[in-house]
Amino acid sequence: MGVKRKAAAAILVLLLLLGTLWLQGGLDYPWDSCIKGYNQINQIQQQPNSSEADASELPPVPTRCPGQTFQVSVLLSHLLAASTPPSDVVLQPYLSSWDELVKFMEALGPMVGLISSEIKSKTSIIRQLALLSDKNPEAEVGADELSVNSLNTQTGDKRDSGASQQTGAYHSLRSMIRVEVSRGLVDFKRQTESGCRTILRLHRALLWLKLFLQKLAEIPPGGRFRSPSELCREAYQNTLAVHHTWFVRRAAEMAFIAMPERSFFFRLVCAQNQEVLSILLNRVVKAIGVVYDRTQEVLEENGMLDLP
Template sequence: MANGEDGCCLKDVLVTFQSCLNDQQEILMDPYVAGWKGLVRFLNILGTIFSFVSKDAVAKIQIMENYRSSDQKDQYSTLHSMVKYELASNLVDLKKPGDQPPSGCRTILRLHRALRWLQLFLEGLRTSSEDSSASALCTEAYNASLAKYHPWIIRKTALLSFYVLPARNTFLELMNVGTPADAVAMLEEALPSIVKVYDITEALYAQHNLLDIP
């Protein structure tokens, strides 16, 4: 497992999510994607254990960047404008992806689900005792979020890979913000931003019956 020597500080990544919301509490697409780019860098620091998330996230980030550089880029400036535009234009793949590129709604939903896993895992690290197992915390977070959306082989591979995670305090040191106590304090400050972005996305998707796009 790699260390945080390349200078990727998770605090900087999480703070990016604080800039995701405009005055109308709508999620701005560019900061959201930037936040995910940072999360991918952080996951890559931890080694190949989380590649089942990071590789998929990279593909989804590219799809959203393509939408943001297309002729319809203004329609994708916020999550709310994207949902309104794609639904009105019948672009959302509500049954299964066809020959056309995955919709922005489907793409963000995959990132949204992964964000829930990461939120639960980091929250577990923040609130657990010093002798807790990062492996157990990660497994619990995965089973409560992403597991139900993954086929059996991916679930099995992911759960096996979690066994090599280090002790909780060692993992917290990988966050490159100082001592484990410093990392806990950082998470306490920064995690509410991810929670807020997640909750707004969840409510928007629920409102439009988009939470189960295949």
């Protein structure tokens, strides 16, 4: 019994460390290999899924899936709102998209859900920067001014900061970059907790989730489906793993082992079968792809893909 408890404790420590390093260290490495891997994956998977062609004949996205915290319709609405303006990304719905993706990860179980804690902290950083900037537009507000309590705020401040982003300096990705550069918040030689650098971390994590959902939506020709655990691990290996240490990669493998079976995802999005699941997930993947590509373009234009 003592051995089992020690093993369980060791696993918990590993997973907690994974959640911290997932975005703290793992997403801070150079981007080139991640983007190259993304392009290679896209070249392999350019063939359209046959289920997409029949989308009009299948049920629409449910407005609400009873009994589920994560709602695919809410995620889609936020993603579409984030990419409304041409060649830009609106930050308030972008962050709201992450709120819904966090619910998605937490629905997969406590082990996978541990990863979401760092994503919450990153979205909170951007929201608090937006809120402080809105209160004092001329000040050079940096992450050092954010208190521990303000960063841990997950409800009331989230609504207030979201409202400030609608018209403030942090309204969109381009406006945030323009303001942070002008105020000296972005340093190209040392690490800073600016909104721009935080977006980089979220941007890389979004690629991992996009690829996982894309793989989960695929219908293999022979009808032999691989497990979500295997698909998530493969998506991770093609995106984030190349930037993680051996220790973090092993911890990630342990988290993915606990992922639910495919039938769980049917219930999660109210899909009757794999064909309907594919339709729903392909819509999500397409919407994520627009936001991801738009973010990539804006960051590249401003020379921010190599921020330390």
